[in-house]
Amino acid sequence: MATRRSSTPSPSRGSGRRSRTTQAEPPTVQAQPGARMRRTAWAFLLLALAVVIALREWFGVSGMAGGVLHHIAAGPVGLFGVIVPLLLAALGVSMLRVHRMSPVHARVAVGCLGVLAGLTGIIQVAKGNPTITDGLAPIEEAGGLLGWAVGYPLTVLFSAIGAVILFILLIVFSLIVMSGLTVAEVRDLMRERRGEPRLDEDPSDDSLALRLIDSLRARRAARAEREEAEQAQTSRLDSYEADEPFVSAIESGPSRRRPRRPRSTPDPLQVATQDLSAAEQEDVSRDAATTVITPDADLLGLLDDEPPAVRVNPAARPGAVGGPRPVPPTEPDAVTEETPQVRGDDVLDLADEIALNQMTLPDGGAYTLPADELLEPGPGHATRTEANDAIVECLQGVFAEFGVDATVTGYTRGPQVTRYEVHLGRGVNVSRVTSQEKNIAYAVGSDEIRLLTPIPGKSAIGVEIPNSDREMVKLGDVLRSSVARKQAHPLVVGLGKNVEGDYVVTNLAKTPHLLVAGQTGSGKSSFVNSMITSIMMRATPEEVRMVLVDPKRVELTVYEGIPHLITPIITSPKKAAEALDWVVREMDARYDDLASFGYKHIDDFNKAVRAGEVQPLEGSARVISPYPYLLVVVDELADLMMTAPKDVEASIQRITQLARAAGIHLVLATQRPVAQVVTGLIKSNVPSRLAFATASQLDSRVILDQNGAETLTGQGDALYLGPGASSPVRIQGSWVTESEIRSVVDHVKRQLEPDYREDVIVPEVKKQIDEEIGDDMDLLLQAAELIITSQFGSTSMLQRKLRVGFAKAGRLMDLLESREVVGPSEGSKARDVLVQPEQLEQTLAWIRGDGAAPEIEDPGAGVATAARVPSGLREGAATDRYATDPLQAERGSRESPSWEDDSAEEDSEDAWSLTNRGPSW
Numbered sequence: 001m002a003t004r005r006s007s008t009p010s011p012s013r014g015s016g017r018r019s020r021t022t023q024a025e026p027p028t029v030q031a032q033p034g035a036r037m038r039r040t041a042w043a044f045l046l047l048a049l050a051v052v053i054a055l056r057e058w059f060g061v062s063g064m065a066g067g068v069l070h071h072i073a074a075g076p077v078g079l080f081g082v083i084v085p086l087l088l089a090a091l092g093v094s095m096l097r098v099h100r101m102s103p104v105h106a107r108v109a110v111g112c113l114g115v116l117a118g119l120t121g122i123i124q125v126a127k128g129n130p131t132i133t134d135g136l137a138p139i140e141e142a143g144g145l146l147g148w149a150v151g152y153p154l155t156v157l158f159s160a161i162g163a164v165i166l167f168i169l170l171i172v173f174s175l176i177v178m179s180g181l182t183v184a185e186v187r188d189l190m191r192e193r194r195g196e197p198r199l200d201e202d203p204s205d206d207s208l209a210l211r212l213i214d215s216l217r218a219r220r221a222a223r224a225e226r227e228e229a230e231q232a233q234t235s236r237l238d239s240y241e242a243d244e245p246f247v248s249a250i251e252s253g254p255s256r257r258r259p260r261r262p263r264s265t266p267d268p269l270q271v272a273t274q275d276l277s278a279a280e281q282e283d284v285s286r287d288a289a290t291t292v293i294t295p296d297a298d299l300l301g302l303l304d305d306e307p308p309a310v311r312v313n314p315a316a317r318p319g320a321v322g323g324p325r326p327v328p329p330t331e332p333d334a335v336t337e338e339t340p341q342v343r344g345d346d347v348l349d350l351a352d353e354i355a356l357n358q359m360t361l362p363d364g365g366a367y368t369l370p371a372d373e374l375l376e377p378g379p380g381h382a383t384r385t386e387a388n389d390a391i392v393e394c395l396q397g398v399f400a401e402f403g404v405d406a407t408v409t410g411y412t413r414g415p416q417v418t419r420y421e422v423h424l425g426r427g428v429n430v431s432r433v434t435s436q437e438k439n440i441a442y443a444v445g446s447d448e449i450r451l452l453t454p455i456p457g458k459s460a461i462g463v464e465i466p467n468s469d470r471e472m473v474k475l476g477d478v479l480r481s482s483v484a485r486k487q488a489h490p491l492v493v494g495l496g497k498n499v500e501g502d503y504v505v506t507n508l509a510k511t512p513h514l515l516v517a518g519q520t521g522s523g524k525s526s527f528v529n530s531m532i533t534s535i536m537m538r539a540t541p542e543e544v545r546m547v548l549v550d551p552k553r554v555e556l557t558v559y560e561g562i563p564h565l566i567t568p569i570i571t572s573p574k575k576a577a578e579a580l581d582w583v584v585r586e587m588d589a590r591y592d593d594l595a596s597f598g599y600k601h602i603d604d605f606n607k608a609v610r611a612g613e614v615q616p617l618e619g620s621a622r623v624i625s626p627y628p629y630l631l632v633v634v635d636e637l638a639d640l641m642m643t644a645p646k647d648v649e650a651s652i653q654r655i656t657q658l659a660r661a662a663g664i665h666l667v668l669a670t671q672r673p674v675a676q677v678v679t680g681l682i683k684s685n686v687p688s689r690l691a692f693a694t695a696s697q698l699d700s701r702v703i704l705d706q707n708g709a710e711t712l713t714g715q716g717d718a719l720y721l722g723p724g725a726s727s728p729v730r731i732q733g734s735w736v737t738e739s740e741i742r743s744v745v746d747h748v749k750r751q752l753e754p755d756y757r758e759d760v761i762v763p764e765v766k767k768q769i770d771e772e773i774g775d776d777m778d779l780l781l782q783a784a785e786l787i788i789t790s791q792f793g794s795t796s797m798l799q800r801k802l803r804v805g806f807a808k809a810g811r812l813m814d815l816l817e818s819r820e821v822v823g824p825s826e827g828s829k830a831r832d833v834l835v836q837p838e839q840l841e842q843t844l845a846w847i848r849g850d851g852a853a854p855e856i857e858d859p860g861a862g863v864a865t866a867a868r869v870p871s872g873l874r875e876g877a878a879t880d881r882y883a884t885d886p887l888q889a890e891r892g893s894r895e896s897p898s899w900e901d902d903s904a905e906e907d908s909e910d911a912w913s914l915t916n917r918g919p920s921w
């Protein structure tokens with residue numbers, strides 16, 4: 001269990017670093033003005049000394065103090081006295097520039113001293129090892145007091161040769177200390193530069209122990225998988241994914257699995273411990289989010305040293321794509337974390353997990369998911385940089401200056417912001433800190449700070465401040481993270497990283513509908529791209545089908561033709577409204593199926609279908625196949641709401657209220673989070689919200705029902721509010737490049753053509769009728785009534801009764817003919833009336849466009865016609881889209897050209913006929 005955060009900063013840097021929360025340096029007291037002046041005075045004194053010594057030693061220019069100056073320079077280091085002015089000047093300048101000695105300065109100083117000791121020692125030996133009893137002059141002519149101190153005893157003890165060898169070793173060691181790298185790291189760097197894999201990644205260099213451990217791990221994983229599969233088998237139908245209790249829509253997991261490069265060459269035994277306990281490590285890491293010191297932190301020995309300049313060069317890893325890429329700049333003391341590895345076998349892992357849902361292609365081959373390598377790895381994650389330490393000082397300074405008893409005890413660095421944790425002294429009111437918001441913003445020079453009072457789950461105030469050195473979160477890394485791999489659900493989407501630097505994924509099935517909003521340029525489209533790419537990476541077209549609505553016309557065109565689409569990308573808002581209407585009908589059809597086969601959720605139904613437990617009703621020719629999840633993505637809701645607000649709102653309401661159990665999920669994005677677009681009705685039915693930066697607090701409240709989004713920094717910085725959650729989670733959205741998207745799209749398109757449901761959008765029958773009739777609807781209805789009740793199809797009667805001219809009466813008659821109310825003109829004779837008086841109401845409704853056509857006696861064919869369309873629309877159009885699915889028509893119409901066909905009659909009793917879904921669906 002996580003221990004409570006200690007308010008006292010740990011003295012051990014090692015254990016602190018192991019924790020997820022980087023522990024801040026003990027709060028440094030802001031240097032007082034007096035101390036600063038003293039420091040400046042010392043710096044100038046050193047510079048002055050450097051100048052006069054340089055004049056004496058380099059140019060022989062000096063006054064009476066010349067002798068003393070020579071002793072000051074040559075006394076300590078002998079012949080190296082000539083570089084003393086340089087050393088003094090460097091020291092003086094750095095004292096002026098840097099307010100506080102950092103570990104880097106200390107390291108460089110120690111290294112320089114070592115090199116100097118080695119060099120002066122060698123000169124001491126070379127000059128015949130003079131002793132101090134010979135006087136100061138011979139010493140100053142050799143290695144000075146330093147050279148004598150180290151050279152004399154070593155020469156006496158180990159001879160001149162032995163001493164020189166020791167000094168050379170001392171110089172090499174000191175150079176290594178100065179560089180901050182180990183020998184192994186230098187070797188790796190050189191190998192990387194030559195384009196060779198690092199030794200610890202070269203499988204051929206694996207020790208026997210490592211190989212043994214790997215095989216043990218593989219066996220353990222296989223056993224666990226077997227057990228899981230068995231368990232899934234027994235629990236089939238008892239539960240379905242995305243419907244478990246206490247499961248949240250988003251999940252986060254540590255981005256750090258194991259240190260990329262330990263400080264020293266790792267002991268194989270230690271590596272074994274690390275590898276075998278990777279899962280435990282993750283648990284420890286998770287606990288550590290609320291714990292400064294974890295008991296086993298030292299045991300695992302992770303990141304336990306002073307931060308070395310560790311850099312990750314993903315391009316150097318085997319399997320990485322794209323060749324050598326520049327390593328993004330990180331602060332010299334940054335601790336960077338490993339990005340999840342691109343491993344070929346991981347692709348298989350995922351494929352294994354979804355083996356149940358293997359998809360067979362028309363040519364008999366298997367559909368393969370895109371390889372992980374198509375998504376490039378991103379840069380490593382820095383958990384601590386000098387910029388963060390400087391902010392800690394700033395915060396501490398503000399608290400000290402305004403007399404607030406509060407301490408910054410640590411921080412967690414995310415990709416775009418760092419959350420600094422502030423603990424209050426006893427009896428200090430939280431408002432004392434919150435009232436300092438403006439002062440803090442001023443001190444750190446950012447107006448985008450956000451205060452969390454408290455940090456959820458902690459007794460601490462969080463101050464989120466944007467990083468001056470923000471990091472990109474690559475979608476590939478999110479999808480390769482353990483938290484994404486743990487979930488085999490096809491609707492799992494890589495969201496990004498949270499403020500703690502953990503990868504975050506969300507399962508759209510649990511969401512179950514999502515509203516995405518933010519001002520222009522805030523990152524909505526990038527999120528939509530990541531979402532669609534996530535689905536293509538993890539789901540077959542049999543598992544997930546999509547309806548993409550892109551009124552902006554440019555954002556989603558890259559996905560045109562992917563087999564996951566159920567209809568071509570919809571760019572017309574009018575057609576989008578139609579498509580939503582279709583989704584409602586699809587949902588109803590699915591519900592019909594669930595009801596008739598006795599299942600509560602589409603997952604239950606699908607599992608039963610896969611297990612062969614669902615048989616078609618007797619006499620039905622239907623082939624039952626699992627339903628795919630249906631994801632409907634609207635990239636700009638505002639355009640739809642401008643076109644048909646009532647229809648769109650009604651469809652969205654119906655879908656969002658019911659569609660979850662039918663496996664239908666909506667994602668609605670808008671850059672106009674205003675009440676006219678995101679209406680109360682839509683808001684109350686779309687439970688999950690993803691808010692990118694908004695222009696105002698008002699907009700933030702429209703999306704999240706609370707402030708916060710207006711302080712986001714844009715470019716993928718987002719707040720995610722899950723269903724039922726009260727406080728949002730801050731996330732840096734994952735980023736996927738256009739070229740990555742294209743390669744994934746190419747991969748899926750190469751395998752399969754899209755199988756469009758053409759009934760999603762139909763020619764607009766009703767509207768065309770309206771246009772054809774224009775303003776004459778009332779007259780037309782009266783004309784129809786007259787003719788049907790009188791059963792007399794005469795144009796002159798219409799002229800008389802309706803008091804219209806001949807031309808108008810003729811037009812009305814033509815319209816009635818096109819709707820088969822009357823027969824064709826037979827010269828001066830009255831036309832045949834094809835509709836009986838008892839069908840009057842139905843006919844009038846049909847003309848208004850509100851119902852099905854009445855059945856009429858077709859004198860020519862002698863059979864009843866169930867559905868008629870205006871003559872101009874007869875081809876390919878129908879009022880009942882389900883009934884005339886062209887796919888179905890293609891499959892079955894040759895044998896059953898008529899609606900009165902026997903088999904069609906039989907099928908019509910089956911709810912499946914409502915969907916007209918073929919076996920591939």
Ligand SMILES: Nc1ncnc2c1ncn2[C@@H]1O[C@H](COP(=O)(O)OP(=O)(O)OP(=O)(O)O)[C@@H](O)[C@H]1O
Nearest residue numbers: 519520521522523524525526671715716733734735
């Ligand atoms: N997750 C991210 N990581 C890094 N940069 C991002 C991210 N998301 C967005 N950006 C940056 O912000 C820019 C705008 O993003 P995007 O096009 O997604 O905004 P938008 O909200 O969809 O804007 P609009 O509504 O005008 O289409 C991108 O071109 C990119 O430079």
